[in-house]
Amino acid sequence: MQGLAIGQTDGNANSNAQEHGYVPPHLRNRSRGPSPAAGNGAPAPSRGGNGGGFFGFSDRRNGGGGDGDRGGFFSNNGSRGGARGGAGGAGRGRWVGGKHVPGASNKRIELQLFGEADDPAFQSSGINFDSYDDIPVEATGENVPEPITEFTAPPLDDLLMENVKLARFTKPTPVQKYSIPIISIGRDLMACAQTGSGKTGGFLFPVLSESFKVGPSVVQGNEGYSYQRKAYPTAVIMAPTRELATQIFDEAKKFCYRSWVNPCVVYGGAPIGNQLREMDRGCDLLVATPGRLSDMIERGKISLSNVKYLVLDEADRMLDMGFEIQIRQIVEGCDMPPSSERQTLMFSATFPADIQHLARDFLRPDYIFLSVGKVGSTSENITQRVMYVESMDKKSALLDLLASSEPGLTLIFVETKRMADQLTDFLIMQNLRATAIHGDRTQSERERALAAFKSGRANILVATAVAARGLDIPNVTHVINYDLPGDIDDYVHRIGRTGRAGNTGLATAFFNRDNGNIVKGLIEVLSEANQDVPQFLNDASRDSGRSGSNRSRGGFSRNNSNRDFRSQRGGSSWGGSRGGSGSSWGGSERSSGGWGNSSGGNSSGWW
Numbered sequence: 001m002q003g004l005a006i007g008q009t010d011g012n013a014n015s016n017a018q019e020h021g022y023v024p025p026h027l028r029n030r031s032r033g034p035s036p037a038a039g040n041g042a043p044a045p046s047r048g049g050n051g052g053g054f055f056g057f058s059d060r061r062n063g064g065g066g067d068g069d070r071g072g073f074f075s076n077n078g079s080r081g082g083a084r085g086g087a088g089g090a091g092r093g094r095w096v097g098g099k100h101v102p103g104a105s106n107k108r109i110e111l112q113l114f115g116e117a118d119d120p121a122f123q124s125s126g127i128n129f130d131s132y133d134d135i136p137v138e139a140t141g142e143n144v145p146e147p148i149t150e151f152t153a154p155p156l157d158d159l160l161m162e163n164v165k166l167a168r169f170t171k172p173t174p175v176q177k178y179s180i181p182i183i184s185i186g187r188d189l190m191a192c193a194q195t196g197s198g199k200t201g202g203f204l205f206p207v208l209s210e211s212f213k214v215g216p217s218v219v220q221g222n223e224g225y226s227y228q229r230k231a232y233p234t235a236v237i238m239a240p241t242r243e244l245a246t247q248i249f250d251e252a253k254k255f256c257y258r259s260w261v262n263p264c265v266v267y268g269g270a271p272i273g274n275q276l277r278e279m280d281r282g283c284d285l286l287v288a289t290p291g292r293l294s295d296m297i298e299r300g301k302i303s304l305s306n307v308k309y310l311v312l313d314e315a316d317r318m319l320d321m322g323f324e325i326q327i328r329q330i331v332e333g334c335d336m337p338p339s340s341e342r343q344t345l346m347f348s349a350t351f352p353a354d355i356q357h358l359a360r361d362f363l364r365p366d367y368i369f370l371s372v373g374k375v376g377s378t379s380e381n382i383t384q385r386v387m388y389v390e391s392m393d394k395k396s397a398l399l400d401l402l403a404s405s406e407p408g409l410t411l412i413f414v415e416t417k418r419m420a421d422q423l424t425d426f427l428i429m430q431n432l433r434a435t436a437i438h439g440d441r442t443q444s445e446r447e448r449a450l451a452a453f454k455s456g457r458a459n460i461l462v463a464t465a466v467a468a469r470g471l472d473i474p475n476v477t478h479v480i481n482y483d484l485p486g487d488i489d490d491y492v493h494r495i496g497r498t499g500r501a502g503n504t505g506l507a508t509a510f511f512n513r514d515n516g517n518i519v520k521g522l523i524e525v526l527s528e529a530n531q532d533v534p535q536f537l538n539d540a541s542r543d544s545g546r547s548g549s550n551r552s553r554g555g556f557s558r559n560n561s562n563r564d565f566r567s568q569r570g571g572s573s574w575g576g577s578r579g580g581s582g583s584s585w586g587g588s589e590r591s592s593g594g595w596g597n598s599s600g601g602n603s604s605g606w607w
């Protein structure tokens with residue numbers, strides 16, 4: 001890393017970046033001169049003269065085979081063990097005469113679901129797992145129950161306890177300590193906890209545990225418990241991306257093992273036929289992306305009339321501009337019971353005050369707000385570095401970073417789909433094992449890219465925002481924000497792909513004058529996590545303050561969005577509904593583009 005100017009303290013970023021910015025390799029050990037022309041950096045590929053063409057990138061070069069893990073037990077495409085009244089297939093339980101009859105243990109299925117202790121394909125908790133206990137937790141609302149300190153039955157069901165043991169979870173994370181009793185006593189919850197701190201278990205454990213104890217509800221209009229041609233899930237979990245929905249489904253499969261609960265997943269981009277056939281068999285716990293769920297409801301394949309638990313994972317994103325109308329239609333415009341007759345659970349690592357305000361429409365008034373650490377803060381397990389790199393030097397700086405990276409997987413975020421393809425091509429031309437995931441790739445390309453990355457066949461994944469939230473990929477040791485996002489919450493989620501479950505990780509961001517809109521938020525996030533704040537960020541913050549150019553959420557103080565917004569009423573300046581004026585952080589839209597982003601091309605999008 002010699003020569004990299006990371007967080008140097010002299011100079012003014014806006015006036016002369018070369019004074020203190022990234023120094024490309026070909027200019028090192030020379031007296032500093034004018035900035036080099038774009039593309040002249042030594043490591044850059046010779047774009048001409050290569051018959052392959054710059055856009056020749058393809059997973060084919062990286063061995064894009066499938067991940068081989070989609071079939072078998074609970075496969076959403078394959079045949080499944082008996083329905084709850086039936087014989088019960090391997091690893092499946094039944095609900096008989098008002099009692100839960102767990103299925104027999106099956107070593108082969110256990111290996112498939114839980115792996116072996118040192119299997120690198122499964123995330124194992126890291127050296128800092130115990131330090132989660134030191135994170136301050138605040139639970140606000142009336143009559144908050146005491147947290148648990150260990151996994152115990154009660155409140156957890158015995159079978160769930162066995163599955164937790166199989167997953168080798170020895171103690172609950174802070175969010176789980178609180179969410180388990182809160183959900184078990186039937187309260188609604190808005191929970192905010194750092195990335196990688198076990199929120200998925202935070203909702204799955206109590207929801208499944210209660211379901212195991214209570215059994216299926218009798219479906220109105222159907223005889224007994226047979227589902228016939230329409231699925232009547234008791235629990236619906238919605239997530240913003242297909243990959244995240246699949247991942248939650250995979251987690252649900254583990255903890256449903258040997259139980260009567262059938263998990264299913266539906267998401268766009270995959271053939272609907274398989275998913276429809278699956279629905280025909282019935283489904284108790286449904287994980288879904290909103291678009292495909294709406295489609296299934298419209299086709300009459302899913303009824304929400306039986307829903308007891310509604311979970312919004314990445315809830316702030318789900319209630320954001322892109323999804324709010326769809327979510328409202330599903331929750332309020334179909335046959336889902338009203339909030340008073342269901343439990344609504346929202347989880348995320350970030351929860352801006354405007355979204356909290358909006359979320360009340362879906363919750364009972366006495367919901368509990370849980371914050372583990374500061375809302376929207378990053379884990380101290382992630383070492384964050386910000387480098388000043390001019391746009392023209394980014395490729396070269398990236399090659400340097402990659403050359404000096406520790407072994408492990410590197411996830412690189414860019415702002416546009418076009419840039420994702422271009423950068424991946426560039427890296428492949430440097431003989432690096434890179435692949436890409438973004439919304440313009442087909443679902444099977446996305447799945448292949450992710451599988452190649454997870455297996456290490458491609459150790460670099462270039463991604464747009466589609467991979468920013470929720471994905472839990474073991475051994476991601478480095479996240480690089482090649483392009484910084486315009487919204488600081490997006491930054492928090494992106495870097496959270498490393499440093500998960502008590503493991504440590506590194507996050508590097510390339511910053512330059514185009515990122516003025518995120519600078520204040522970035523300084524706050526770095527300071528909160530006790531990370532170094534380079535002087536050029538402070539300079540840029542001062543300058544952008546002077547020019548009044550901070551328009552996105554990233555540019556404003558986050559102090560008003562870091563706790564239960566109910567406790568900020570009166571005197572608070574969260575600004576009311578989105579788009580309202582007077583908010584201290586600038587009110588409204590969560591635009592992540594804005595004036596500051598230099599990357600041209602198409603927008604990243606979620607789909």
Ligand SMILES: Nc1ncnc2c1ncn2[C@@H]1O[C@H](COP(=O)(O)OP(=O)(O)OP(=O)(O)O)[C@@H](O)[C@H]1O
Binds near residue numbers: 169172
């Ligand atoms: N009690 C536990 N003990 C050990 N590991 C755990 C425990 N709970 C969860 N994990 C593991 O921690 C990792 C992160 O969990 P999870 O994906 O639920 O995090 P998250 O908080 O939802 O993150 P994000 O905000 O990125 O969505 C997973 O690999 C999960 O298996």
